[in-house]
Amino acid sequence: MSEIKRGRGRPSKFDAETSLQVAMHLFWSHGYEGTSMTELTEAMSINKPSLYAAFGSKENLFHKAVEHYLAGPVAFIDAALQEKTAYEVVEKLLLDSAACLVHPDNPKGCMVLMGSLNCGKEAEAIKQEMIVRRQDYEQALKQRFILAQEQGDLSQDAAVDTLAKYVVTMHQGMSVQAVNGASRAELESLANLVLQHWPVNQQSANQTAS
């Protein structure tokens, strides 16, 4: 994978993947508006025209950085949704989140929240995009809970809307806690509190290997 046939012109001296990683970290740390093009180019060690040639605009670079984030640091979310039972979904979701939100290699909190929770009107589009991503996340979780009801590992009485919103709310609140300085253990305590009260279906003791 290192032997790439080079094109005709001057060879580019930066790797797009690596640059994206740097951009992701900056946007994750300081948000969309809080990160300037100058900071980005300096951290990437490239100059602005190169950055614009490679990514088009600041907004587009942010989009790419968010995709990089979803496919990387929080890939466990999609994995969690595929766990066997609703309980295990929530368990993996919140415990892995606890680890990720305060991981020493990462900026604190969730990028989809930190990216632009609040912003000036110039970044309104970015803010809306982040909102949609969070709504989609909640919807996916709700659908997973509906499936769990069909499969019998979640009580039919459970209000899946509220339950999904509850888990997402805790996840997002834990992001704020991470920024506030909470430790991994503290976040895990919160996760366990949610799990303690989880409305498992009483009658179906699902006997999958443990």
Next chain:
Amino acid sequence: MSEIKRGRGRPSKFDAETSLQVAMHLFWSHGYEGTSMTELTEAMSINKPSLYAAFGSKENLFHKAVEHYLAGPVAFIDAALQEKTAYEVVEKLLLDSAACLVHPDNPKGCMVLMGSLNCGKEAEAIKQEMIVRRQDYEQALKQRFILAQEQGDLSQDAAVDTLAKYVVTMHQGMSVQAVNGASRAELESLANLVLQHWPVNQQSANQTAS
């Protein structure tokens, strides 16, 4: 309080209290960095030198706006802490919050969160101040729970640290939900979910000191 003896010079044509209200709303909506001095002066209908004479700096204006916020829209928080039992404290806290976070007259979410969850390095001091305010809030709630244990309306086994962090986390997560577009009813459902599982002291109905 309307008959103020005017000083010697030209009368100022703006009311500091009203201006602060306007500033509060702008900072609340778009955060510290997302609100420019030009937006502020235009919304207040005053020019910059007047604003600087009255409030010193953008940072100081923000401080004043936050104090205005704490004493106004979220004054119910201090009131909630004085309810009779821990259960009632949490009940008032979360239900009043649900109403406030999506009240049509207010920007969505909590100002102490929206003010500057994420920001560039120039606003780092503001961000830290908001963090401290959130930590203090959590501490106050924890102390209230300790008092509740002494008064007997909260189980001695309850982990007051985790419990306080849990309620605050839900509160902050509900702020994000408000931004995402959640309704008051949806936020109240979340609040009720927390209350359902509240660890009331089994043996004591209500008796004072131990």
Next chain:
DNA sequence: CAAATTTTTTACCAACTGGTATAATAATAA
């Protein structure tokens, strides 16, 4: 009236914002 005082107004500042035109440079293809 005129002096004194306080505010408003206008104009301005250097630094920074996202974004780009132009030219120099380094590779390949002929």
Next chain:
DNA sequence: TTATTATTATACCAGTTGGTAAAAAATTTG
């Protein structure tokens, strides 16, 4: 070697940022 091509580097753009100096206006005091 000489074009051709793609990327880098330099310099620059108009607009905005937080903040201010200086003058003009409106009031009270003498």
